[in-house]
Each structure stands twice: as structure tokens, then as C-alpha cells.
Amino acid sequence: MFQGVETVFDVMELEDNARAKLLQLSPTEMADVARFCNRYPNVELTYEVKNERRLRVGKPIVVEVSLEREDEIIGPVIAPFFPQKREEGWWVVIGEPKSNSLLSIKRVSLGRSARLRLDFVSGAPGRHTYTLYFMSDSYLGADQEYKFTVDVDDAPQTDSSDSE
16 A cells, blocks of 8 residues: 555545556546545444433334435446446444344435434343444445444333232
8 A cells, every 4th residue: 555545535635646656547547536536425424322321121222323425426336347327325234243143224325314213122231332334335445333332221120929
């Protein structure tokens, strides 16, 4: 790699002469790179665990996710070797890496912004660390992940003793 250039955003931040030196492309090819970079998605994700202080075993854990696209142009993916027009797709997933478990998943069609809710049920009391993944089915390097921790209490005790 060229001095820490690892992502599309790193290529976009280079000075023109440094970019030309790194890529060594014809003007036509450089125009294609610029077109791709301008279309590469920049998505801001925020999330919130609802009722975080009152989570109980057997009750749903609800995570609200907000997605905000920061780029101007939305349209088909620039994929010249793909046999037909390809629209981008996005997935929001919650998993538990410790147990290698998938807990919740939703496919998202993302225009400028989107809001969605994911939910799952915790089967055990205690502190749990989950990972929220935001994944593209079209763009390499656009995926994001966020770890979050929740404390789940035992289910409330019910009086199941016999009244004889």
C-alpha cells in the first residue's frame, strides 16, 4: 500500500499528483476512478437500545437503528463487469460473536435515510456483549460494526406455589 492508503476515502483525500503517482492510470481510467469514488456510499449509523435499564430474560431487546446517507448521488452500483444493472443492498444484523449466533437481521433499501427496529430475546440473565453489523452486498469496505453491552435481569418471580 501507498503510505497508509487502504480505503476509497483514503484515495479521495490524496492530492491530485499523489493520486496520479499511486494509480498510474490514463485520464479516461482516472475519470472512471473519480466517478466510482463520488458514488461510493458514506453512511452514518446511530443506534439505541430501547428500555436498556429494564431488560429481562424472555422479553425482547429492541434496537432502533438510524441510517443517514451523506453522499449526494444515489443510483445503481458502478460495476462494469456485472452482467446487468445492480442496485445496492444493505443488511443490518445483530450477532453474538461469543456464541457465534445470529440474533436479528433485516434487509434495508437505503435512499437518503432509513430507520428500523431489530429485536431479539435474551435467553440468559447477566451481561451480554452483542455486535451490530451494517453490511453492503455491493461495496467492499463499506461495512461497519458496533459493539454494545446490555445487562439482562432474571425473569420476575411469579408465585407458583400451591395454595392448599
